[in-house]
Amino acid sequence: MTAASDYIELHAHSYFSLLDGASSPEALVERAAQLGMTALALTDHDAVYGAVRFESAARATGIHAIFGAELTLVGGSHLTLLVENERGWGNLCWLISQARGNAPKGEAALARHLLERHTTGLIALSGCHKGEIASALLRGDPRAAGEAACFYRDVFGTDRFWIELQHHKQPGTPKLLFKLVTLARQIGVGYVATNNVHYATNDSHEMQDVLTCVRQGTTLDDPLGGRRSNAEYYLKSARQMAELFTAYPAALTNTRRIAERCHFVPQYGLQDLPTFPTPAGLSGEQYLRQLCEEGLLRRFPDRPVAAVTALDHELRVISRAGLANYFLIVWDIVRFARENGIRCQGRGSAANSLVAYLLAISPIDPLAHNLVFERFLSDERRSTPDIDIDFQADRREEVIQYVYGRYGADYTAMACTFVTFRERSARREVGKVLGLPPEVIESAVRHVHARNRGDLNQAAGTGSSLPNGFSAGESEQRAQYDRLCAQIKGLPRYLGIHNGGMIITGVPLAMRVPTEPATMPDRVVCQWDKNGLEDAGLIKIDVLGLRMLSAIAEALDILGETTGAPPDLDNLTLDDPTVYQMISRADTIGVFQVESRAQAQVLPRIQPRAFADLIVSISLIRPGPVQGNMVHPYLRRRLHEEPVIYAHPLLEPALAETLGVILFQEQVLKVARDLGQFTAGQGEQLRRALGKNDAEGIARFQAAFVAGAEANGIAGAVAAEVFGQLKAFGGYSFPKSHAAAFAVLVYQSAWLKCYYPAAFYTALLNNQPMGFWSPAVIVNDARHHGIRILAVDVNHSRANCTIEDGGIRIGFRYVRGLGEAGADRLEAARGAIPFSDLADFCARTRSHIPRKLVEQLILVGALDSWSIARRQLLWELGQVRRSDDELDLAFVHEVVTLPALSRAEALRAEYLILGLSTGDHIMALYRAVLNDAGILGSAALTRCADGERVRIAGQVVVHQSPPTAKGHHFVTLEDENGLMNVIVRPDVVTQTNKLPQWQGYGLNGATLVLVEGIVQHKGDVINVVATGIFPLTVDSVAK
């Protein structure tokens, strides 16, 4: 009789063996526990991607986690490695890094000789049938098998090299096992059974087949698809394994012997940061204090007691947490950026810290804004705080390179991300694997709207996810397609690079976590993502790119060039009434964070008049306040339409600044403290539980909260009601500190728009894509602000948009197909000598601007300066030899007279080629007809009374249906005079199904609609509540 504990699986792949393993680490652990296994090894291909999750799941289940990997050697053979101890972990990480670095992205190839000095603390198993020894025996070369076995025995030692036996019911297996065991006995090493697990249970072998086909680009019907011939690669019980290895019982008991030797758990933390070099004689803590004192002198010359006290407190907490070194590293990165003119600022909870403010990491004085330091760091908080810094996006790479240079490429890497199958990619890839016709796959993909992400499981269950593509007799095939798509969703596909997360260590990184090359040259990523790094205790520093910072920097550069002295944006007093008036009338297109349609609804009601109002404004339109029904009570209270009330007077100190409602994450901490008698650290833990919607954690905190409140003399019912508000809020909001840091950018960008609109719009156009609105809307907004928009011109435009005589000249970058490099080349080809005519232009650009692009330039008027009609230029272009491979034929130069482009034709060309119009708005072409039919535009709409029935028409520039809106759609229409807001109720939304994806109506594919509805005034905000919505056609106008 075999006991369950007699067999430990030492060779298991999770789905972090990308496109090979089919089960999560958690699923493997769960199955192992069901089978009564006391330990389990995870041995993904050339990776430890899943190690942290594996360890966490194993710890929770009481299973002993064994770390390892199946390494790919040069030539493609495999070797299974298991970690005995910390030294072994370091060696495994190093070997994986070497193997990854020696092969194209996604592959690995370790030169065998590199094993020689990196085997300490590792146990090697000889691998699957792709192992050097098994494969040599399979091809009938026992000599090579013997040589390889002796090599590994000598490198690892007789007690740490084992011949691996696998039995997957394949032809020839008994013979192979016999040869392997014989060889093991001959060379004096042990043998051990494994099952080379690729899925937790055998029903998952279908998914493994699908993944294999995706990996190899084949279909299931392809006989050479590389799929396995049966379903035997699942986690088997001791009894099942015993049946397979009746002839070799020691192979099973040896699994336990090996498992008992492996006892390593990665534990990192602050000790892994490099030690920041401090001036002689100063410790990190002393140097940090010195820098803070210098900052204190700059920021608070009078050394107010509150600041000095707060600084002392923070430095003590930082010291106890051992974080001085961390702060110095971050300070140094920011220092580099500032010294090199790279705009940057901290975001997130770091802005709660006075130390961060004094070190110029954060732009926010936490004392002035009543921010809570414990939201950032406290003695109770166990995990290391994040300091996230935004840098201007176009120069972020310089900062990253600085960090690489400062700490060394071997000590620095980016965090990875795992790109997973999403609904559309699942549809596409599974469809291909099943061999479905392309039109069926595309039909399925089209049907999957981005907003339906997450509905796949439900759709698979109802069989209603695909309205077309399959015929009635193919319901089984369709169900299979749905089922497989649902199963594959969420599985990792390939490794990506984190947006900005950098990891820096004091010892070579490859000894801590494996690294591998990223797609970007000279970049390496580590094998753990953000969560893995955090859970393993490795500190990440987020070096993020923010395009608004780039736009602000560019606007300042433009002003520096045009006025001689850029304004001192960093020392604005943040209290200019003109700026607040502009924001209050929602004249905010292009302004950071407050430009959206939703913000435009709120700003005229809030009427921001001070910096604190900006913090509130950007915090209101967040899922927490929206879903917690905080927005309208706040607005009503602010407008004195309802009284400010508190569920209990003790809430007033926490919620007074937001009129009794919860808007900021910090307020959760304050409410927990004031009512529930939580410490700051406990409050933070509660906020995290709320943010993660951790039901178990929330329930635990609720009991503590109610108990604390009752001890405070507060009735249980009141405490429960307040806790209910905290739960509804959910934590999906900005911390006030984050909102405050962002509000600085709101003010700065608004200030630029207010006083230097041409520079502001130019910078916005040059840093697209960013923000809420398309370049077409930005250009129209600029025009409404009296700024002339000048067409692309080969003799005046530059690669980027520029200011010209107070107007904005559209740059070559907007010409579709030219690209950034093409735009630069065109500008360089012109140099200082303008093009004299078409022939000159063609002669100087023929080597790098193809004919098609010249045609596009002509069509958008870029060659209008010679006063030749565009059609005429196109005709002439046909007679110019453009490239060396065109025959140099002599043409009879016919003189033809061609009509000029109509307004509509010119406009269409601009929309198609530039994506915007430098002249007319499309709706201007319809205005006379619309006026005759009594259909209003944005200008007339402002004069309509509340409740008036109207018909309006415009171009759809935004169409939203957020999940929080309960089926309502929000549409923004634009015409030549401005924007119009339309609310479409659910019963009217059904009509919009007649407008396929809101496209294809009117000129150039723009969506032009006619809306019938009722005018609704809310303060200064005007909406039209639609009662009907139609494509704008001759018929609909005439109705």
Place this chain on the structure above:
Amino acid sequence: MTRLWPNGEHIHVTLDERAIPQAFVWRERRHVVQDLADRWQVDVDWWRGRVRRDYFKLTTRGGLLVIIYHQYHPSTDDSWYLQRLYD
């Protein structure tokens, strides 16, 4: 030369307690298994009608070397077949 029946020749099989063939009847003639040379399993084509078979390569006392298989198909076919006969 070997003879191959791609769709198998139907046979009746006698098994031991470990479900290993001891004898089989093919074309009304009984063959007693002498030795089991190899065995394997295939489980394929799940997407278009699963094929799951246990294969046995064995010799008989009469000197035949054959491959037979057991086809698992609970509803339609749960039978044994001779697939290959080696000369």
